[in-house]
Amino acid sequence: MLDIKGVKKSYGEFQLDCSLNVEKGRITGLVGENGAGKSTVFKAVLGLISYDGGEIKILGKKPQELNEKEKEQMGVVLAEAGFSGYLKGKDVKAVLAKLYPKFEEEKFLQMCERYQIPLDKFLKEYSTGMKAKLNLIIALTHQADFLMLDEPTAGLDVGAREGMLDILRTYMEEEPERSILISSHISSDLEHLCDDIYVIHKGKIVLHEEMDRILEKYAMLKVSEEQYQALDKNYILKERKENFGIACLTNEKQYYTENYPEIVVESGSLDQVILMLTGGGM
Numbered sequence: 001m002l003d004i005k006g007v008k009k010s011y012g013e014f015q016l017d018c019s020l021n022v023e024k025g026r027i028t029g030l031v032g033e034n035g036a037g038k039s040t041v042f043k044a045v046l047g048l049i050s051y052d053g054g055e056i057k058i059l060g061k062k063p064q065e066l067n068e069k070e071k072e073q074m075g076v077v078l079a080e081a082g083f084s085g086y087l088k089g090k091d092v093k094a095v096l097a098k099l100y101p102k103f104e105e106e107k108f109l110q111m112c113e114r115y116q117i118p119l120d121k122f123l124k125e126y127s128t129g130m131k132a133k134l135n136l137i138i139a140l141t142h143q144a145d146f147l148m149l150d151e152p153t154a155g156l157d158v159g160a161r162e163g164m165l166d167i168l169r170t171y172m173e174e175e176p177e178r179s180i181l182i183s184s185h186i187s188s189d190l191e192h193l194c195d196d197i198y199v200i201h202k203g204k205i206v207l208h209e210e211m212d213r214i215l216e217k218y219a220m221l222k223v224s225e226e227q228y229q230a231l232d233k234n235y236i237l238k239e240r241k242e243n244f245g246i247a248c249l250t251n252e253k254q255y256y257t258e259n260y261p262e263i264v265v266e267s268g269s270l271d272q273v274i275l276m277l278t279g280g281g282m
């Protein structure tokens, strides 16, 4: 669906170098701290910024070679984009109907009602949550089969975030061929949604893994200095000094539970994995 190979972009000190793949039928998450480079990746894919090297292919073509019909297959939510605040919800509907030949007016109205989007209010009077939901509804109501969502849950409270993740799960269940690329700096949003995870840190992809594999195979080993010396470090990805001794991140939990029954092994959450990979090590 989307293939990004070694795409490079420099902004002074910041240097992006990103390879990433979104497969059909899967939800791919891009997670990283503020300023890690998530929006830069989205902007490069959408042709909103130039890049210094590498290659991007959408549906096997360079973005500039996509025809109108192919572009319509994409639904986009960008962190900084949106309609003018002086439009009302119902004006947005009219614009979308003109913009997208496949605009699904009935579905748009149903979703606005279900998610309490006031069509008679000016967008500048919408809450952050309302704006975020409207942006997602827009992306979902023109029969797109590939969604690119940059921080769609930004500024939402926990309830609203859950609601939005539910909308995305339903979207995927409706058609097996659909795909989503979604970014967030909140790993718990992606942990329960994505099939594939990419972690970006200071412009570089520091981890690509299937979400199930992270939950099944990644773990934190909590060892004393002595245990650490005796430990087989072949499957240790990163170590960090702690009060109790040393915390070690592994991607082969079973190997250590079987071979070192005396060691404390804590199942890894995505948050822990990210913290270990992007925080200071030993």
Ligand SMILES: Nc1ncnc2c1ncn2[C@@H]1O[C@H](COP(=O)(O)OP(=O)(O)OP(=O)(O)O)[C@@H](O)[C@H]1O
Pocket (backbone or CB within 6 Å): 011, 014, 032, 033, 034, 035, 036, 037, 038, 039, 040, 041, 079, 185
């Ligand atoms: N137009 C620009 N000019 C200069 N620097 C920029 C520009 N756009 C982005 N940057 C820098 O590039 C880096 C990555 O920014 P980017 O917006 O991609 O991060 P992000 O991961 O999306 O962060 P956030 O979660 O805060 O949205 C940052 O250091 C940012 O300051």
